[in-house]
Amino acid sequence: MLSKSNKRRRIAADACTTIICPLYDLLPEKMLEEVASFLAAPSRVLFAIAITPPSSISPYHMIMARSRPNVSRSSIAGNEWHTLDFGDVEKELAAKLSDDDISKVLLHIDAANKLKILRLTNCSNMTGAGLVSLSGSTSIELIDLSLVGAHQSPILDPKPPLDCDLVLTILDSIINQGRCQLKHLQFPHMWRGGDYDQFNEFLERYDEMDEMLGDGRDVFVTFGDMYFGIQDYTCSECTQYYSSGRDGEDGNALYFCNTCERYHCTQCSAMVECQTVRTFCVWIAYLILFVLAQVVPT
Ligand SMILES: [Zn+2]
Ligand SMILES: [Zn+2]
Structure with missing residues (x-):
């Protein structure tokens, strides 16, 4: 079992090793959608993949996710x-x-x-x-x-x-x-x-x-x-x-x-x-x- 300080260290390490684009935290969903609408179709999908976190995220990002707007990849890439x-x-x-x-x-x-x-x-x-x-x-x-x-x-x-x-x-x-x-x-x-x-x-x-x-x-x-x-x-x-x-x-x-x-x-x-x-x-x-x-x- 991990001690509290070890857990904190591991969460911090996860946060450092998982690279997530800061745009996800900083810009509202509508603005991201607006930016994406100017991109060519393949770029729009690559943009959506790049700015949203992977499905398996670290505990650090799970905590951060509670305070951020719910940005869906499909709203950026289109359906x-x-x-x-x-x-x-x-x-x-x-x-x-x-x-x-x-x-x-x-x-x-x-x-x-x-x-x-x-x-x-x-x-x-x-x-x-x-x-x-x-x-x-x-x-x-x-x-x-x-x-x-x-x-x-x-x-x-x-x-x-x-x-x-x-x-x-x-x-x-x-x-x-x-x-x-x-x-x-x-x-x-x-x-x-x-x-x-x-x-x-x-x-x-x-x-x-x-x-x-x-x-x-x-x-x-x-x-x-x-x-x-x-x-x-x-x-x-x-x-x-x-x-x-x-x-x-x-x-x-x-x-x-x-x-x-x-x-x-x-x-x-x-x-x-x-x-x-x-x-x-x-x-x-x-x-x-x-x-x-x-x-x-x-
Ligand atoms: Zn031809
Ligand atoms: Zn034809």
């Missing part, structure tokens, strides 16, 4: 999770995220039950173990494992450590679900060379999924030449299904992009290009303002 794209944060940050970080983010938003679209853009540090939080998902419709953004080349050098065995185990747990909602998978370029037997076998299992889905979709993966392992008939952005005729009832069409090796529908492609043009225009506007500031006398 509406349709799409999570790590391309929404700086490339340098996404490239530093570990499997543990990504697993915590997916757990935090209850991705296995809520998330529909997951893009691991620029997550070049992960092995895929972090995707375990997505195992058996009955909500996920699209997973983009190419690690690059729209219209960027998927040929990466050096090759990322994404482990085929690890990821395929998780994908199998999803496609084996009776209520599987998966509509599109974009695989890493480095797996699509035909050299990975386990990947080739998975493609055959995935290709047979349409029998299970029974919604008229044809999960068709190309098995030949340079397009090996690319899923056809489905837009890689919005998951809209286009039959082999390519033209949809809405007037849009599906085409293959040789740069990012994805299928895009014309509507989604126009949106991506619009964003690029908008970013370019903003930079031009800044440049003009800068030049005017130099020329116009004060």
